[in-house]
Amino acid sequence: MSKLTDMVPDFLYKSAAIDLKLLPDIQRECFRMFLIMQKKSPKGKIFYYFTDFKSEFGELADLCPVLASELERLDILHLFRRMFFIQWDPTHPPMPIHRDYLPTADTEGHFGLNIPVRGCEGSYTVFYSGELNYNTPWREDAIGTPAADRAIPANEQSVVEIDRVSSELPVWINNYVLHAGRTEFNRPRMLVSLRFYSMQSLFDNGYFDEYLVAK
Numbered sequence: 001m002s003k004l005t006d007m008v009p010d011f012l013y014k015s016a017a018i019d020l021k022l023l024p025d026i027q028r029e030c031f032r033m034f035l036i037m038q039k040k041s042p043k044g045k046i047f048y049y050f051t052d053f054k055s056e057f058g059e060l061a062d063l064c065p066v067l068a069s070e071l072e073r074l075d076i077l078h079l080f081r082r083m084f085f086i087q088w089d090p091t092h093p094p095m096p097i098h099r100d101y102l103p104t105a106d107t108e109g110h111f112g113l114n115i116p117v118r119g120c121e122g123s124y125t126v127f128y129s130g131e132l133n134y135n136t137p138w139r140e141d142a143i144g145t146p147a148a149d150r151a152i153p154a155n156e157q158s159v160v161e162i163d164r165v166s167s168e169l170p171v172w173i174n175n176y177v178l179h180a181g182r183t184e185f186n187r188p189r190m191l192v193s194l195r196f197y198s199m200q201s202l203f204d205n206g207y208f209d210e211y212l213v214a215k
C-alpha cells in the first residue's frame, strides 16, 4: 500500500482543544485575515485558498496573534502551513460535496482544523459515503482562488449522509471523507480551515489525541 493511502485519519471529526475563551478574539482576527485574502483573490465565491501562508502573507503571529499564541501553546505553530476560508451563502446552490485534494507524503495529510468565523450557529460539516466523480469539473462559483479546484467532487446521485458535526465550535475534520457544509438557515456563514505539516505523524505517535483534542 502506498504512503498516500496510509495518510487518512481513522475518525470523522474530533473537538479541537482550542481555548473557547479566546474564540471571539480569534474570530475577529480571522475575519480581518479574510478581508486581506479576499482583496488578493477577489474572484473567490465559496473558497479562498492559498497554498502557503508565510510566503503569501507573512508570519501568522503578526497577522493573527491570538490564534498564533494558541497554536504555540499547543506546540503546533511551527507546523502551521496555511488557512483557507469557506464563505457560503445558502441562497446560492449548495456547496459541492467533495474530498479535499490529495496530499503529498511530506505535507499535511487529511486533517483540517475548522474554526467558525461568522454565523456558524445551526450549520454543519456533513460527511457522506459515495462515489468520487473525477470527470466533473468544479462549478464556477466554487473556484476562483488558486488550486481550489484540486478537490475532487462527489457523484452527488451516489451519496448518503453518514454523520454531521456542528460548525459552531472548533473541530478537527477528516477531509478525506466526502463532506460539505450545510446549514439550517438562510444567511451567509464563514469558517476558516487551518492546515498543518506532519499532522499524520502527530496522530500516529499519540500527540494529536493527547494534546490537540478537547477532553
Ligand SMILES: [Fe+2]
Pocket: 098, 099, 100, 175, 179
Ligand atoms: Fe473540504
